[in-house]
Amino acid sequence: MKVLVPVKRVVDYNVKVRVKSDNTGVDIANVKMSMNPFDEIAIEEAVRLKEKGVATEVIAVSCGVAQCQETLRTAMAIGADRAILVQTDVELQPLAVAKLLKALVDKEQPGLVILGKQAIDDDCNQTGQMLAALADLPQGTFASKVEVEGGVVKVTREIDGGLETLSMSLPAVITADLRLNEPRYVTLPNIMKAKKKQLDTVTPADLGVDVAPRLKTLKVSEPPKRGAGIKVPDVATLVDKLRNEAKVI
Numbered sequence: 001m002k003v004l005v006p007v008k009r010v011v012d013y014n015v016k017v018r019v020k021s022d023n024t025g026v027d028i029a030n031v032k033m034s035m036n037p038f039d040e041i042a043i044e045e046a047v048r049l050k051e052k053g054v055a056t057e058v059i060a061v062s063c064g065v066a067q068c069q070e071t072l073r074t075a076m077a078i079g080a081d082r083a084i085l086v087q088t089d090v091e092l093q094p095l096a097v098a099k100l101l102k103a104l105v106d107k108e109q110p111g112l113v114i115l116g117k118q119a120i121d122d123d124c125n126q127t128g129q130m131l132a133a134l135a136d137l138p139q140g141t142f143a144s145k146v147e148v149e150g151g152v153v154k155v156t157r158e159i160d161g162g163l164e165t166l167s168m169s170l171p172a173v174i175t176a177d178l179r180l181n182e183p184r185y186v187t188l189p190n191i192m193k194a195k196k197k198q199l200d201t202v203t204p205a206d207l208g209v210d211v212a213p214r215l216k217t218l219k220v221s222e223p224p225k226r227g228a229g230i231k232v233p234d235v236a237t238l239v240d241k242l243r244n245e246a247k248v249i
Helices: 039-049 070-079 094-108 127-135 188-194 234-242
Strands: 001-005 010-011 033-035 058-062 082-087 112-116 140-147 152-159 162-170 172-176 199-202
Touching: 001 039, 001 094, 033 039, 033 070, 039 058, 039 070, 039 112, 039 140, 039 172, 058 070, 058 094, 070 082, 070 199, 082 094, 094 127, 112 127, 127 140, 127 152, 127 162, 127 172, 140 162, 152 172
Parallel strands: 001 058, 001 112, 058 082, 082 199, 112 172, 140 172
Antiparallel strands: 010 033, 140 152, 152 162
């Protein structure tokens, strides 16, 4: 069984991002980029499935600029067998990425597609769900546990009331939550091995997909600075301020 894992190149989670002076977006010039943490969890889960003998091949996929090759090399250092880069300089939105992944799913015929539940740059949380809809596949979102037995995958997910377990027939789409696993550290020998692994580059045109943006960002601004707190003399004043000023009760 093949497992397809899409990974996204994002600003590193330790970096404090700054908004551009003209408010058109986030300034990513000379900023450290890395793999989206949720996608790292997805790669780790796919590699663990391969180590258990459930999966035979793990394929990492990334869509974007040429520098995404670094992210794919990291995925291969974690344990992916080969990688595919869909190279384009166009700003990709979730629907376009889902269409590209749908084309690759049709081509590769994986038994399982594991994605991170969302990217930490735009927080859209849309690509996995859109891919499942386009490919007409069952989906298990926010997975905290994945078990594959025969032609069925059981996905445990956290909901408001506790835990929910879904049973789905393969092929299926799964999006990974933080609690699914803890990714392994990438070792130097594996980084060197990853450089020799196969990395194919295709374009959206090769896949017959139009990736033109459908949405336009009007403005990006930083959140308002938090004001200083105040001390209140008694509970009655606290309740009054919560009710009339903060309007939270």
